[in-house]
Amino acid sequence: MNSGWYGGGLFPFGWEHYLAGGLLIGSGVALLFVLAGLIGGMSSVYSSTWSYIVSRPFFRQPSLVSSRGWRLAYALGLVFGALLWFLWSGQSTRVAVSIPTWQLFVGGLLVGYGARLSQGCT
Structure with a gap:
């Protein structure tokens, strides 16, 4: 059993989807501001x-x-x-x-x- 911070401990399902989600949300918020000023x-x-x-x-x-x-x-x-x-x-x-x-x-x-x-x- 992998109990590291990336395996079974802090991120039991892996960390990649968290990174992808954060990048997508950050990009969306940035685009909203840059394109619409909101x-x-x-x-x-x-x-x-x-x-x-x-x-x-x-x-x-x-x-x-x-x-x-x-x-x-x-x-x-x-x-x-x-x-x-x-x-x-x-x-x-x-x-x-x-x-x-x-x-x-x-x-x-x-x-x-x-x-x-x-x-x-x-």
Whole structure:
């Protein structure tokens, strides 16, 4: 059994797909900025999406309301991009650790809230 940082320990499924994913996300964010002058931060997507249904002053800021259309399309592109990757690569969508869907949903909300609370994510 390989227990190195790249084998069974820190990266049990290998490190290459993490590198490829990071390079693709970084390239996409850079292209969005260079070609359109837009900053593709996910914590802003979180806030601007909530502006559709929450009427509190924070969510009604002009910068959030005016950008929510492209930000929602950006987020959907990430979701559909991941789906296309799984379909194209032939990998199973089953994960080695089974986590109930509701926990993933609640965890996503908490991470989004925490990133927004700390003035953005990395």
